[in-house]
Amino acid sequence: MNPFFNPAFLFRIGKGYMFDISRLHRLSDNKLRSLQNKQLRKMIKRAFTVPMYREIYKKEGIEKQDIQTISDLEKLPIITKEDFAQHKPNELIPSNKTINDFVKVSTSGTTGKSLSIYVDMYEIVMGLFGYLRTINDYNISWRKDKISIIGDFAPHTAETGYVKRGLLPNTMFGNVFKTIQWLDTNSKPEEVMADLEKFRPQFIGGYTGMLGHLAVLKIQGYGKHVQPKLIASTGALLDPNLKKFIEETFETKVFEVYGATETGPIAYQCANAGVYHIMSDLLHLEFIDEIGKPVPSKNGGHLLVTKLFGGGTPILRYNAINDIVAPLYEPHQCNVSGDLIFKIYGRDKIRLFRKDGKIVLASSLSSIFSRLLYELKTSKIREMKVIQKNLDEIEIQVVIDEDLRDIGPSINEIFQVFEKGFKEKFGNTVSVSCHEVKKVNRDEPRIISNVDPSTLKITGYV
Ligand SMILES: [Zn+2]
Numbered sequence: 001m002n003p004f005f006n007p008a009f010l011f012r013i014g015k016g017y018m019f020d021i022s023r024l025h026r027l028s029d030n031k032l033r034s035l036q037n038k039q040l041r042k043m044i045k046r047a048f049t050v051p052m053y054r055e056i057y058k059k060e061g062i063e064k065q066d067i068q069t070i071s072d073l074e075k076l077p078i079i080t081k082e083d084f085a086q087h088k089p090n091e092l093i094p095s096n097k098t099i100n101d102f103v104k105v106s107t108s109g110t111t112g113k114s115l116s117i118y119v120d121m122y123e124i125v126m127g128l129f130g131y132l133r134t135i136n137d138y139n140i141s142w143r144k145d146k147i148s149i150i151g152d153f154a155p156h157t158a159e160t161g162y163v164k165r166g167l168l169p170n171t172m173f174g175n176v177f178k179t180i181q182w183l184d185t186n187s188k189p190e191e192v193m194a195d196l197e198k199f200r201p202q203f204i205g206g207y208t209g210m211l212g213h214l215a216v217l218k219i220q221g222y223g224k225h226v227q228p229k230l231i232a233s234t235g236a237l238l239d240p241n242l243k244k245f246i247e248e249t250f251e252t253k254v255f256e257v258y259g260a261t262e263t264g265p266i267a268y269q270c271a272n273a274g275v276y277h278i279m280s281d282l283l284h285l286e287f288i289d290e291i292g293k294p295v296p297s298k299n300g301g302h303l304l305v306t307k308l309f310g311g312g313t314p315i316l317r318y319n320a321i322n323d324i325v326a327p328l329y330e331p332h333q334c335n336v337s338g339d340l341i342f343k344i345y346g347r348d349k350i351r352l353f354r355k356d357g358k359i360v361l362a363s364s365l366s367s368i369f370s371r372l373l374y375e376l377k378t379s380k381i382r383e384m385k386v387i388q389k390n391l392d393e394i395e396i397q398v399v400i401d402e403d404l405r406d407i408g409p410s411i412n413e414i415f416q417v418f419e420k421g422f423k424e425k426f427g428n429t430v431s432v433s434c435h436e437v438k439k440v441n442r443d444e445p446r447i448i449s450n451v452d453p454s455t456l457k458i459t460g461y462v
Contacts, residue, residue, distance in 0.1 A: 022136065023281050024336050032280055032337050037069045039308035040284070047314040051091035052083060070284055073306060073317060078292075081320040084115050092313045093118050102312045107261040107320075115320070117262055123310035127264030130279050131205070134257055134268035137336065138230050140203045145229070146179050148196055150206030152235075153184040189213035189379060193223045204228045205257070207235040208366075212242055212373040215249040219377055226250070232257045232268075237346050237363040245374035258344055260321045263307050267341050275328055280338030283307045286317070287327045297329035298342045300461070322348045324361070324461075345461065352388045353451045354426055357459035362447050364462050368421030372414060380404035381414065385440040388449040394422055396434040411436070425462065 027035065044067045047053035060077050067075065084092065089099055102118035119127075132142040140147075181199045183192050185207050193214055196204065204211070204226075211233055217223060231246065231254045238256050247254050258276060259265040263283055267276040278285055287301030288294055295301035303325045307315035328342035346363030354360055365386065372378055383399040396418055400411065415434040422432045440446070 022133065024133070024277065024279070024338050027281070027337050029337050033070070035281060036284060036308060039281075040070060040073070040306070041068065043306075043308060043314055043316065046094060046311070047316055049094040049096065050314055051095060052087040053079075053314060053316070055091075056083065073284070073286065076317050078304060079316060079318045079320075081115055084117070084320075089116065089118070092116075094311070097311075105261060115262075117313040117315070119310060119312040123264070123312055126282065126309055130265040130282055131257065131259075134232065134255075134265070135203055135205075135230060137268075137271045138253070138255065140230050142203075143179070145202035146181070146199060147203045148181040148183060148199055148201035148205070148228075150183040150185045150192060150204065150210055152207070153182075153186065185210045189217055190222065193217050193226065196226045197223050200225050200227075202229045203232070204230075205232040205234065208233045208238055208242070209236065211246050211254070212370060213379040215246045216373055216377050216379045218249045228252050230255070234259060236366060237344060239367040239370040241367070241374050242370035245370075256344075258341070260305070260323075262315055262318065262321065263305050266305070270332070270334060270336070272334060273332065275332055276341035276344065277334075277336045278339040278341060282309055283315075285325070285327070285339065285341075287325060295327070298326050300324045300326045300343070300345050302348065324348050350445060350447045352386075352394075352426075352447065352449045353391065353453055353456055353458075354462065355391050357457045358462045359458060359460070360425055360462045364425065365447065368418065368425070371417050371421060376409045376413065376417065378404070378408040378414070380408065380411075383440050384446065385437075385444075386447045388451055391451055392430055394426065394430060394432050396422075396432065397437045397440055398434065399439055400436055 024032075044064055048057070048064050056077060056079070062076065066072060089104075093099065093102060099118065102120055103124065104116050104118055106114050106116045132147075135142055135147075181195065181201060183195055183206075185192075189210060192210065196214075204214075206214075211231060214223070214226075218226065228250060229252060231250060231252055233243075233246075233254055234257045238254065243254050255269040255271070256276070257265055257269075258267045265279055266283060266285070267278045269276050284306045286294065286304040286306075287299075288304060289301055301324070302319060303321050303323045305315055305318045305321060307318075324345035324347075326342040326345070328340040332340055346361050348361070350362035352360040352365070369381075369384070372381060380401045381398050382401045385397040387395040387397070389395060396415075398414075405411075418434050419432040423430060
């Protein structure tokens with residue numbers, strides 16, 4: 001049965017619709033903590049009905065009643081991508097349910113093997129509310145203002161699972177969200193811009209790369225009536241120069257929303273400061289070092305996520321988001337309650353190495369690529385791949401958009417920007433070879449290093 005026709009479900013959603021969206025504003029830290037503890041006990045109880053978790057916890061000798069509060073979490077083993085890979089789909093959901101009760105969402109394969117989890121309708125709607133409430137803090141009303149969301153609607157992605165297979169097929173919900181326009185980030189930026197021009201949204205949420213391309217188009221005279229009051233960027237870290245470029249081009253403010261396929265939205269940038277507010281009513285984060293100990297405030301650590309809602313695959317002390325993130329434990333003057341993130345360094349698994357033993361994360365490279373947008377004002381590079389062959393040699397493959405080949409700066413100028421940028425990061429002696437390819441393999445990581453880190457004395461991050 002379609003859960004949207006189920007009165008009990010509608011009542012639950014109705015409550016979410018009315019209250020949850022502003023929960024982080026209403027709750028004191030103490031009340032939020034007790035909500036977290038209550039939700040955690042619920043999730044633990046559910047995990048014991050899920051074969052994978054039951055098996056892992058039994059092996060570790062963990063009983064349901066061992067976990068009463070968030071501070072008990074550290075008693076639980078860390079759940080990895082391998083744990084998921086070793087279990088069949090029906091072992092990832094409560095044993096009294098079937099796969100057909102859920103929507104399957106898969107993580108993208110960019111950092112390795114893809115992984116599938118199962119979510120229920122309530123999770124889908126709550127995830128969307130989590131996203132929408134971020135704009136409330138920026139004085140945009142998700143009920144009155146027009147909203148354009150540029151999602152990744154490739155068949156395997158979370159958005160497709162969450163939105164197309166979950167929400168949109170239902171006409172009633174299409175109606176509730178009639179002020180929302182859904183666009184696909186896999187479309188050409190020109191098409192996305194044309195749709196935005198027709199809809200004229202007050203808010204645009206999209207991936208960093210697409211937003212950069214749209215800004216380039218805007219400068220070229222496209223999208224005259226695209227004048228959002230606010231833009232949210234997700235999916236990649238926003239380089240400060242690129243952020244400035246998008247803000248100036250659209251004459252608006254840009255903020256970041258941080259999330260992951262497995263969890264939905266995780267945190268968003270505070271309207272009054274650079275820090276990020278964790279959606280502590282929806283999930284709890286831990287930040288650990290190499291040996292599993294919590295890192296101090298403002299220090300980068302590996303992220304562990306515990307999701308505090310949903311009836312599908314539980315996410316408890318899950319380490320496979322693979323981001324390096326620094327918490328903030330000092331107080332922050334603000335009317336939003338919950339925990340804080342000081343800095344998001346980005347994907348941990350995508351890393352290159354420098355001769356001096358410093359790790360160069362993908363986020364650090366994005367500051368080179370974004371120069372094409374804000375310096376050269378071109379979006380003719382449609383795809384690219386970086387291969388670090390050894391400590392002295394870097395190869396860059398690019399796919400050029402044929403429609404734009406003869407417009408704007410030459411390919412040679414683009415290659416010079418890359419070469420300069422990589423030499424700044426890796427040192428002047430590094431050889432950087434750039435060349436054109438017809439296409440790049442989408443199933444492989446876009447950034448690959450053939451350097452064996454065990455031959456280096458690793459001294460930290462660039
Ligand atoms: Zn704040």
